[in-house]
Amino acid sequence: MKIQETRMNRPFKPYPFSPRHHEGVAPPLVDGRDPLRRPVAIVGGGPVGMTLALALARHGVRSVLIEADDSVCIGSRAICISRRSLEIFKRLGVVQGFLQKGLPWAGGRSFYRDTEVFRFAMHHDDEQSLPPMINIAQYQIEQLLLDEVERHADLIGIHWQTRVTGIEPEPAKDSRAGPDSTSGATLTLRTGDTGWQMHADWVVACDGGRSTIREALGLKLTGTTYEGRYVIVDIELDSRRATERLAYFDPPSNPGSTVLVHKQPDNVWRIDYQLRDDEDPEAAVKPANVLPRVQSVLDSMGETGAWSPIWITVYKANALTLERYRHGPVLFAGDAAHLVPIFGVRGANSGIDDADNLGWKLACVVNGSASPRLLDTYSDERVFAARENLSYGMKSTEFMAPPSFAFNLMREAVLGLAERHAAVRPLINPRQTHAIAYTQSPLNEAAANTPGAFSRGPAPGSVLPECRLKRMEGGVSADIHLTDLLASCFTALRFGASSDSAQEHAWQELQRTLAGQGIAFKAVTLVTDETVYATSPTVIDHAGSLHERFDATPGTVYLIRPDGHVLARWRNGSAAATQRAIGAALTI
CATH class of the missing domain: 3.50.50.60 (FAD/NAD(P)-binding domain)
Structure with a gap:
């Protein structure tokens, strides 16, 4: 394939980024050892x-x-x-x-040859404070x-x-x-x-x-090493194309294989394409072999702007x-x-x-x-x-780079049917990363949870879902999200303000006790009525959506770990139960 010199600029261009270089300096030594603890x-x-x-x-x-x-x-x-x-x-x-x-991006498209066969969207709604990716x-x-x-x-x-x-x-x-x-x-x-x-x-x-x-x-x-290899190429290309994940199966630029394309900041584009089994990886990363294939990918995408190569490497999938x-x-x-x-x-x-x-x-x-x-x-x-x-990852790899004739046959059948049969399209789903719940964590058991007390809501070991809230300070409300309440500490989410002064005192005393033990902790009270105030920091769940999603009633407490996972929850929580749960987790 002849390279179109008018569209591909040479030589290789540097990244639009200049890293700082740092000296290597050993610390002051005593008998060849760093004396510091x-x-x-x-x-x-x-x-x-x-x-x-x-x-x-x-x-x-x-x-x-x-x-x-x-x-x-x-x-x-x-x-x-x-x-x-x-x-x-x-x-x-x-x-x-x-x-x-x-x-930011929230989804992507997959193509079989020159036909779009699948489109996916990651969860993203008005409750979210951050993009999916x-x-x-x-x-x-x-x-x-x-x-x-x-x-x-x-x-x-x-x-x-x-x-x-x-x-x-x-x-x-x-x-x-x-x-x-x-x-x-x-x-x-x-x-x-x-x-x-x-x-x-x-x-x-x-x-x-x-x-x-x-x-x-x-x-x-231990695990599985796949024989399939991918060439990874970064190029500079000025394009107004939207940011999304693009996957091409059996495209003209890479017959029988796959190509992935991602737009990055500063007009840098990432192109990953699979090598066929008969291709030598060392020869495959030589510019003379890479650049024509990149040009073909861009042609198939309809990208007509000038581009320049930046970086080439090869990758092998492992699990x-x-x-x-x-x-x-x-x-x-x-x-x-x-x-x-x-x-x-x-x-x-x-x-x-x-x-x-x-x-x-x-x-x-x-x-x-x-x-x-x-x-x-x-x-x-x-x-x-x-x-x-x-x-x-293995499921995605076996679809992207079939390890055997049987897997390849299945993939070709799915791709061939996907254009006309919606039922098979989810099989093309790239299964993007998601937060994993530690459902069997020993910390859940140590925290003495009460199974069956909740009909819904994040169970122990789960990551909290996002939700819009309001914080009241000095009579002025500010829009926040649930994740804004989390920090590098244990956090107790208390649903419903209490009029019991002894209970409020117990929560304040808990914070002082834990601080004395070097354990970072805070309690946050969530209410649905802006006229209700408590002595601890108060957050307004104005639509009651967080109460609903957490199956929370007055007195419900969710205890959150410093990494944002639920440690414990109680239908009727208390400062004493919270202290016991934290103590059990730390001395497991």
Whole structure:
């Protein structure tokens, strides 16, 4: 195929982004060791590592990031950030940058050859404060997080250009200590020509799919590795086309295979196309082979503007996970813990969820308000979530890149029938990422819930749904959303103001008691009548929709974890029950 030189500009253009480069500097050493006590060392300064550092900082916990590179990443890599991840960034105080830079979208279209066969829309209504998804390149994600990390320099340190060459977990010094006790781990590091060691009470491996920590400990990922490969190409193209997910099956540009297209900020477009089994991956990423195929994709889309290539790489789908994410003082998160196929955008989003789950639990352990056994629930919950993500991701992968003749035959039949038969179209659904409920979490049982007391509403382990509300302050009301009430603390949602002064005093006393124990907590009262006031912060559910959705009556209490999941709920809640539930969770 001849390349149309008038429309494809050469040479390769740089990204419209100039990363800052950072020196690699080892700390002052004593006998080759860092003399400072490090509560938490996070290996890997990508989106997962930085999210975890920010989550710990919200609880006043110091951490140090160890990053092998000298800047944020190059290449678009992870490009889709889900509503759930945006909610996490909202609690961490960084969401505005994502909303300003990212391109929101709520659905997509799938084509078979030149015919549209499926259109999907993610849930989005007037109750939502955040879009279902935004497109934003990983280097932009990392820069936004890094900017916030640097604003917390008093709590978060970074060692750039520093590689881990070894790790040695240390047993508890007291032989009488229980199985959960640990003396931390020693990391062997290299910064430039300087080799040195760091001791940390806890080490979190966020160092990606080729995790050095995982390899050093001899741990293996298990699951499915797919033979199919995708070429990923970023190009610069000025187009007014709407932001949506576009999928092309058996298009003229890639006969027998698939193409995915995403619009990104700054006129950058991401094109992923599947390689046929007979194509050599090394040859496939050479510009001479990539650029004609990209031109054909753009021709089939009707894009006539000039374009320039920026970045080319190749990707192989994996559906793998560790069996456990805690190994003594070492914990795993993100791609170091699990590798999820790109279809359904679960990779970076699941890693951000890992960091959110681990952040508050590790902070409570470091601060002394929780037993180290709480970290086992991180493993329990996030391994469960990984298996859910892998299940959905494998289904999407088997449709996008059929692993056998039988799967390919099924896909061709579905695509061929979809134009005329609506009943088969849902089989084309890409199964986009969604918040996962920890329905079997040991924390739910520890919190002593009462099954059957509610006919609806978010059950323990679930993430809260969004809802519009009003907050009253000084006689002035302000529009807010339910997620605006959540922070990096336990939150009790109390439905209905109480006229019982003793009860109100008990809630105030609970907050003081927990604060004295180093446990962040707040109680919020929700009422339906603006004329009703309470001594605790009051929020107006003016239409009663939240009461209805939560099956709430006066006295109902929902206790929310710092990561936004429901810990417990009571038809007739109290400060005493709330205190017991928090205590049981932290000492599980």
